[in-house]
Amino acid sequence: MTGENKQKYSGLIGWVLFVAGLTGGLFVGWVVFPQILYSTKYQPINYNHAIHQEEAGMSCEDCHSFREDGTYAGKPRLAACVECHAEPQGETESEARLVAEFVEPEKEIPWVSYSKQPDNVFFSHAAHVKMAEMECTACHRDVEQETEAPPVKINRLTGYPNEIMKMYVCEDCHAQEHISNSCDVCHK
Amino acid sequence: MKLDRRAFVKLIAGGVGGTLLSPLPWKMADDTAIWSQNWFWRPSPARGGATTVNTVCQLCTGACGVRVRLIEEKRAVIIDGNPTHPINQGGICPLGAAGLQYLYGPSRIETPLRQTGQRGNLETLKPISWDEALEILAAKLRDMRQKARGLVCVSGKREGTVPELFARFLHAYGSPNYLTMPAVEDAESLGMFVSQGDSGPLAYDLENAKMVISFGSSYIEGWGAPNRMMMAFDGWRSKNNGGTTRVVQVETRGSLSASKADEWVAVAPGAEPALALGIAQVIVSEGWYNKGFVNQHTSGFQEFRKLLKRSYTPDKVAAITEVAKDKIIALAREFARTKPAVALSGRGQGRMPGSMYDFLAVQSLNALVGSLNQPGGVTTKPKPPLAQWPKVVLDATSLRDTKQPRLDGSKGSQFPLPGQLFNNFVKNVSEGNLYPAEMIWVYEANPVHDLADTKPVLQALEKIETVVSFSPFMDETTQMADLVLPGPTYLERLEDVQTPPGVQYAVFGLSQPVLSPRFETRHPGDVLIQLAKSLGGSVEASFPWQDYESALKERVKGIAKASRGRVADEPGIEPWTGTRGQALAPNFESFDDLWEKLSAYTCWYDTSEAMPSWETGFKTPSGKFEFYSQKMGQVGIRGSDLTYLPHFELFEPAGDPKEYPLLLMFYEKINILNGPRANSPFLTKLLFNFELKGNDSFVEINPKTAADMGLKEGDRVSLQTERGALNVRVHLTGAARPNVVFIPTGLGHTSFDSFIKGKGVNANEILVAQQDPVTGLDTWWGTRVKILKI
Numbered sequence: 001m002t003g004e005n006k007q008k009y010s011g012l013i014g015w016v017l018f019v020a021g022l023t024g025g026l027f028v029g030w031v032v033f034p035q036i037l038y039s040t041k042y043q044p045i046n047y048n049h050a051i052h053q054e055e056a057g058m059s060c061e062d063c064h065s066f067r068e069d070g071t072y073a074g075k076p077r078l079a080a081c082v083e084c085h086a087e088p089q090g091e092t093e094s095e096a097r098l099v100a101e102f103v104e105p106e107k108e109i110p111w112v113s114y115s116k117q118p119d120n121v122f123f124s125h126a127a128h129v130k131m132a133e134m135e136c137t138a139c140h141r142d143v144e145q146e147t148e149a150p151p152v153k154i155n156r157l158t159g160y161p162n163e164i165m166k167m168y169v170c171e172d173c174h175a176q177e178h179i180s181n182s183c184d185v186c187h188k
Numbered sequence: 189m190k191l192d193r194r195a196f197v198k199l200i201a202g203g204v205g206g207t208l209l210s211p212l213p214w215k216m217a218d219d220t221a222i223w224s225q226n227w228f229w230r231p232s233p234a235r236g237g238a239t240t241v242n243t244v245c246q247l248c249t250g251a252c253g254v255r256v257r258l259i260e261e262k263r264a265v266i267i268d269g270n271p272t273h274p275i276n277q278g279g280i281c282p283l284g285a286a287g288l289q290y291l292y293g294p295s296r297i298e299t300p301l302r303q304t305g306q307r308g309n310l311e312t313l314k315p316i317s318w319d320e321a322l323e324i325l326a327a328k329l330r331d332m333r334q335k336a337r338g339l340v341c342v343s344g345k346r347e348g349t350v351p352e353l354f355a356r357f358l359h360a361y362g363s364p365n366y367l368t369m370p371a372v373e374d375a376e377s378l379g380m381f382v383s384q385g386d387s388g389p390l391a392y393d394l395e396n397a398k399m400v401i402s403f404g405s406s407y408i409e410g411w412g413a414p415n416r417m418m419m420a421f422d423g424w425r426s427k428n429n430g431g432t433t434r435v436v437q438v439e440t441r442g443s444l445s446a447s448k449a450d451e452w453v454a455v456a457p458g459a460e461p462a463l464a465l466g467i468a469q470v471i472v473s474e475g476w477y478n479k480g481f482v483n484q485h486t487s488g489f490q491e492f493r494k495l496l497k498r499s500y501t502p503d504k505v506a507a508i509t510e511v512a513k514d515k516i517i518a519l520a521r522e523f524a525r526t527k528p529a530v531a532l533s534g535r536g537q538g539r540m541p542g543s544m545y546d547f548l549a550v551q552s553l554n555a556l557v558g559s560l561n562q563p564g565g566v567t568t569k570p571k572p573p574l575a576q577w578p579k580v581v582l583d584a585t586s587l588r589d590t591k592q593p594r595l596d597g598s599k600g601s602q603f604p605l606p607g608q609l610f611n612n613f614v615k616n617v618s619e620g621n622l623y624p625a626e627m628i629w630v631y632e633a634n635p636v637h638d639l640a641d642t643k644p645v646l647q648a649l650e651k652i653e654t655v656v657s658f659s660p661f662m663d664e665t666t667q668m669a670d671l672v673l674p675g676p677t678y679l680e681r682l683e684d685v686q687t688p689p690g691v692q693y694a695v696f697g698l699s700q701p702v703l704s705p706r707f708e709t710r711h712p713g714d715v716l717i718q719l720a721k722s723l724g725g726s727v728e729a730s731f732p733w734q735d736y737e738s739a740l741k742e743r744v745k746g747i748a749k750a751s752r753g754r755v756a757d758e759p760g761i762e763p764w765t766g767t768r769g770q771a772l773a774p775n776f777e778s779f780d781d782l783w784e785k786l787s788a789y790t791c792w793y794d795t796s797e798a799m800p801s802w803e804t805g806f807k808t809p810s811g812k813f814e815f816y817s818q819k820m821g822q823v824g825i826r827g828s829d830l831t832y833l834p835h836f837e838l839f840e841p842a843g844d845p846k847e848y849p850l851l852l853m854f855y856e857k858i859n860i861l862n863g864p865r866a867n868s869p870f871l872t873k874l875l876f877n878f879e880l881k882g883n884d885s886f887v888e889i890n891p892k893t894a895a896d897m898g899l900k901e902g903d904r905v906s907l908q909t910e911r912g913a914l915n916v917r918v919h920l921t922g923a924a925r926p927n928v929v930f931i932p933t934g935l936g937h938t939s940f941d942s943f944i945k946g947k948g949v950n951a952n953e954i955l956v957a958q959q960d961p962v963t964g965l966d967t968w969w970g971t972r973v974k975i976l977k978i
Contacts, residue, residue, distance in 0.1 A: 014198045017191075021202025022209075029210020037215070067237050074235060119232050120225055158222040 038153040038162055041112045045094040045102075049143040056084070060136065072125030075111045078102060112152045114163045115140060122188045132177070139165060236260035242270050242790045244685045244697035245284045246678035247865065249346075250413040251688035251695060252276035252284055253756075253790055256679065256702040264288050264679065264703060269415075271759035273791050275688065275695065276415035278759065282859060284415075286870035290677055291706070293868065295661045295941040297674035298707040307655075308668050318710060321673055326722040328627065328654060329361070336362030336589040338626030340652075342610060344369040344633030344864050347686050349740050353716050353731075354631055356577070360720070360730035362586030364594045365625070368608045369633045369863075370966060372538030372547075373689070378605050378963055379547035380568070382817040384560075385807030386800075387606070391569040391692040392530060394420045395764040398564065399522065399529035401436045401467075403460040403550050406445045410537035410858045412690035421448070434526065436519065438463055441855055441888070441930050442923030453519070456510040457851055457928055458969040461549035462836040463516065464531065466505030468553050469496035470520030477524065478558030481813075485802040486555060488816020488833070495833050508836070524557055528564025535969070536856040538689070539863075539933075540640065543960050543967040548834035555813050561799040563768075569687050570797045572696040572753070575746030577739070583726035595622055596964075603964035604824040611639065611957060611966040618647040627654040631712060632864045636664040637937060640854075640955045640968050641911065658712045663864060664939045676701070676709040682737055683713075684744075693763040696747060696792040711736050741783065748779035753794025755785040761793070769798030831962060842956035843910045843972025850893070851928045852909060852973035854951050860934035866944045867934070878902075878919040880935065885948030886919040888930040889975075894920050897975060906976045907931070911956050914949040915978065929973055 052058045063076040082103055088095045102109050117123050128134045141163070153162040174181045191199075207213060236259045245252045245267075253273020257266045267287045271278030300321035305312025316324075332338060341358055343351045346368050355366040368374075373389050380388040392412070394400065405411045408421050424433035437449035438460050446452035455463055471477050472493050482489055502513040509516075523529050533550035535542055551566070559565030582590070593600050596613035603609065614635075617625050628649070635645050649655055649668055657669040660677050675681065678699055685697035713736030720731035733739040747753065754775045766772075772795055776782040786792060799805075809818040817832045825831060841851060859874040861867050878886055878901075887907065889899065899905065899918050907914045907929065916931070924930050936950030957968035 014195045017195050018198040018202035021199040021204075022206040023202075025203040025206020025208075026210055027206070028203075029207045029212035033210065033212045033215070037219075069238065071238065073237065118222065118225060119230075155219060157216075157219040159226055160222065 848972035
């Protein structure tokens, strides 16, 4: 190989390596990183939204309710389950575990939250759902047809689920609806 | 193929480029920021349903109604004012708002403790069980029963059923030594006793006064019931109130109370009562006094008039007080012409007794203008009509020992008046006078830090075999205890809070647990009942209750039986606007109904009781207000005419003026706590950096005095009195009178938690008290001091 050819060849190798690095970087950034960043958590027992609505004829508010003082009650409590599930209602494994592990020992079900807000944000469901009359699905996924509770992806670094709303989403909507975007509206 | 340096750099550059075109770095940056918000020490509010429980604050004696917000009925998250409570009308002070820091703070004591090594050593103060702790105490009490008089109890709380249970235990056991921490009420009750035959305590109808002269009282900085005073001040300044009330502050230091007054009369150190007498002299000599009252309902007026003419003419008083003669005359005329007008006594927050004669000087001014027992004036504090407990059962030992002289010398041959002389107790015990104190119980008090002149307290404790503390917090006195029986904080226990200081209508407040006790603590009331049961005999018979709650309920039944007053159940109740003495129809039907309403709203109030009348209200030998006290003669006080009359006598402050050229005076701030609790972090945050900077305390000095001494703002100095030295920094301010150094009390803790420990210096360590030879009260007002730059 002549000196000239050698130079050309090494230039080519350089470019190949650059592209390999670039591809590797893109792969890590787009594929590997999200896999590493999120851990997967499963609900303690499977909750079938569809069956409760279709067969039991329940409405969302039966479990996702507001307290008397207007604040949102958060995760459904065991007491709501016990109203119907003091005895097993079917033969699924989840049903059996619900009664054996939670209803009988009177232990709250440790539901994993799909959308836990950070502590430094003040968010009022009442203001959005009751006053602004927003649909739940404006922010949360539609669960009406769900027969399986999907796993929850939790960010290992922040500890929050991936469905958490980012600040720009709040701001965009507030701007659209001509609601103040002052810091202290959300950060009390 | 060889990977040379260039190729490697390209690989890396490609990798970096690829990563930059992916979400990785941006997401990492964002998530790292969120991660940093979630470090484990960051407080995270509890989540869940909120409830609110009403209770009564007990962080001072002000008795404010507060609401505590709880999450899941377990975690308290905020305290604010209860709008239905007439005392604070929904208001709250910084201390009350910081209440949760006492509940959750690190200075809480979690179990009973026993000192297994050297007293004061926290390492050897070891946890023990309640059964063990009570058995140790009961065994000691059984052993020393033949020396029953040697049991001493000091309570920082003066009124309420828990202090009454302590007093009752001592009585049943056979000890005359139930003591309270010194406070202005000591001087007032003696003054009331000798001039009106009734020990008080006092109440002021301030909301209805048109002129208020305060003789050194920090009326909006913690004097009386602090929130009530702020509300009253608001009323004085409100046009809705039918015009404004004039407020004159007579004080040496330009305090907040002085700056908020219409007029600040900067009086010479300690000379406030002399100005009161000067004003009295002008009122008498110009004939402005209330002749109806003075001629019909007072005794000894001629003697008082002679004394005023002889010693307190404007010229003479101007010389003592350094207040211009014309000012004295003008104040006198204004005070006599404005109706109703009232004069306040008790320096600062009233934490120190002061002199009985100081009180008498001010009270005689109230008497001259006929402001005693009148709307807008001063009267006695009405008490709720609580039922009495059954009489204490006494056995031979208690009958014998309760008749022993008290260790504080009160009602003894030297100090025949019926007072509370804790300082004299300290003196007697440290000097080994009378008989030994075997055991001391400390409740709601921290004398090791709080008493002016702290050294003798430590000397006295050394002479006492057993020190028992009931404190929920590791304070300086508790650190010196041999046995600690920790009580729950006010948010975890049931207790009554009766009419707060200075309030003119009857109040019964129910302070109730808003959550279960966080630690292995026990209610002192329950501890006493258990202790009585294990002692047996007459002591047990004197405590016939199952628990504290039943003992309290038994007393509250009296209110239901009296069937008067109302539970304040709506906002905006202003009991001072109605006429006192007209029956107030109750809004409860039975005891159960009353208790239920009290649990919901916490405050019963009543204005049915009329103020004592001029005709029958004075329980003195003459049946009149006595300028010249016959009562003093009756109890055996001997002296010249002056002894029986209001007069001004300033004890020489300790220290040789040549060696100690300046005067050191203390002052109290509303955001520096004195008493059984230390500042919470919230409260300390409110201090300016010329009051506390890092761990440095500041003293206030006049810029001229500082210039004479070559001192600049912030300079470090050593403050030296006869008693000792403290290192502080100086703050130059015109609020300080020249040649006087002002130091705040309440800092310099050596115990509690890391938030307050070591912050500033404890002024009490270098102050020297003077004992009034007639009453035995500590009348300290100033100590001579020198300043050395360091």
